[in-house]
Amino acid sequence: MTQMSAPLAEDQMKEWSSEQSRLRGLVIQHDTEPWQQDPHFSGLKRVAGVDLSFIKGDDASACAQLVVLSYPQLEVLYEDSQMVALTAPYITGFLAFRETPFLLEALKRLQENKPGLMPQVVFVDGNGLLHYREFGIACHLGVLSGLPCVGVAKNLLNVEGLAKNEEHRSKIAALQKGGDSFPLTTSSGKVLGKALRSWDKSSKPVYVSIGHKISLDTAVKLTHSCCRYRVPEPIRQADIRSREYLRSHFPPADT
DNA sequence: GCGACAG
DNA sequence: ATCTTGTCGC
Numbered sequence: 001m002t003q004m005s006a007p008l009a010e011d012q013m014k015e016w017s018s019e020q021s022r023l024r025g026l027v028i029q030h031d032t033e034p035w036q037q038d039p040h041f042s043g044l045k046r047v048a049g050v051d052l053s054f055i056k057g058d059d060a061s062a063c064a065q066l067v068v069l070s071y072p073q074l075e076v077l078y079e080d081s082q083m084v085a086l087t088a089p090y091i092t093g094f095l096a097f098r099e100t101p102f103l104l105e106a107l108k109r110l111q112e113n114k115p116g117l118m119p120q121v122v123f124v125d126g127n128g129l130l131h132y133r134e135f136g137i138a139c140h141l142g143v144l145s146g147l148p149c150v151g152v153a154k155n156l157l158n159v160e161g162l163a164k165n166e167e168h169r170s171k172i173a174a175l176q177k178g179g180d181s182f183p184l185t186t187s188s189g190k191v192l193g194k195a196l197r198s199w200d201k202s203s204k205p206v207y208v209s210i211g212h213k214i215s216l217d218t219a220v221k222l223t224h225s226c227c228r229y230r231v232p233e234p235i236r237q238a239d240i241r242s243r244e245y246l247r248s249h250f251p252p253a254d255t
Numbered sequence: 256g257c258g259a260c261a262g
Numbered sequence: 263a264t265c266t267t268g269t270c271g272c
Contacts, residue, residue, distance in 0.1 A: 052262075054263050062263085090263075092260045099262075126261045136261070153261050163259080201272085207261085 016094050020135040026143045027135070032213045033120065033148060036222075044071045047226060048119030049234025050103045050141070052084075053242035055250055060086050064099075065242035066106035067234060068117050074226065074233045078117045080106050081245040092157075093132045096140035103141055121148040121214065121222065123234040130184060130193035130209035132159050142212020149211025150219045151193075152232055156207055161187030171195065172205055179224045181208075194220050198227040206230065 035043035047069050052062045061083065068078040082105070088098040103124075110118060128138030128151030138151030156164055162184055171182045175197035183191045184207065193209030194216060208220050226232040231239070 052263080054262090056264050059263075090262060092262090095262055131261080151261085155261065157261050158259055 013091065013094065016097055017133060020096075020133045020140075023140065023143050024133060024135040027129070027139050027210070028213045029129070029210050029215065031215045031218050035120065036148075036214060036218045041071070041222065041225065044120055046077065046117060046119045047071045047074075047222075047234050048122045049125075049232065049236070049238040050106065050122060051125045051235060051238035051242055052099050052102065053239065053246055055246055056252075059090070062086055062102075063242040063245045064102040064106055065238040065245070066103070066110060067237045067241060068110070068119050069234050069237065072225065074228065076237055078110065078114055079241055080109060081242060082106060082109075083249075095126055096135075096137040100137060100140050100144065104144055107145055107147070119147065121150060122211070123223070123226065123232050124149055124151050124211055125153075125235050125239070127151045127153045127157055127193070127207065128209040128211035130157060130159065130162075130207060132157075134192065136209070136211075138209065138211030148213035150214060150223060151207075151209045151211045152223055152235060153207040153209075154231065156184075156195075159186065159192065160190075162192070168195075172203070175205060178202075178227070181205075181220055184209075191216065196220055196223060198224060198230050198232070202230040204230070206232075 035041050049067050051065050054062045064082050064084045066080045084102045124138040127136035138149045142149035178199040181194040181196040184193045195205040198206050208223050
């Protein structure tokens with residue numbers, strides 16, 4: 001009889017690593033949709049954002065959020081908040097194994113309840129190809145859902161020589177206005193993403209990378225076009241609404 | 256060995 | 263991710 005046992009953390013990470021390497025080959029790094037070819041993204045009507053928010057002392061309970069916004073108006077057309085019980089811990093490089101299952105469930109609910117509102121592209125809070133094994137959560141969600149995805153991280157993941165060193169800070173300082181960007185090139189010369197000044201009033205950039213079914217330049221341009229503030233509106237709305245859900249359903253513990 | 260490390 | 267108010271500036 002085959003015995004199953006909870007793998008040690010290190011073995012679990014090895015399994016996850018090979019899973020990421022396997023799925024990495026399924027990522028499509030070019031524009032596959034008609035609207036992506038158009039200078040003004042004509043034909044793009046719905047963009048989504050996903051995020052998970054947690055309660056302070058509980059890292060196992062979270063509110064999984066999916067929002068669909070109109071484009072280019074960026075008004076919320078659909079919202080889904082769902083409390084979920086996470087099983088996987090947060091380990092840098094393996095964020096997808098912790099959060100993706102619940103994001104896929106949210107997309108599934110959308111498909112069943114409002115199929116007409118299925119998004120044409122999903123913004124994910126985190127990285128895509130800008131990852132240790134070039135398969136961050138944006139790629140993971142993209143490959144498993146089949147939807148075009150863009151990864152937008154608020155902090156730089158230190159992969160293959162990328163770091164917030166002097167040279168990096170210098171390049172950031174050179175970003176003059178919203179829309180300006182520079183490539184994030186690894187020590188081996190590969191471009192894994194771009195640092196983007198998402199709007200005029202932010203000195204701190206966001207890190208954009210390919211998730212699935214979109215080119216890097218299109219992802220950067222689209223991200224900029226979805227920014228009212230530093231963080232793309234779809235992700236920002238998902239964050240705001242999931243936190244609001246927690247505030248109203250799980251009031252801070254009193255004395 | 257030490258530090259760094261998406262959310 | 264989360265703990266946290268006001269404050270300075272456009």
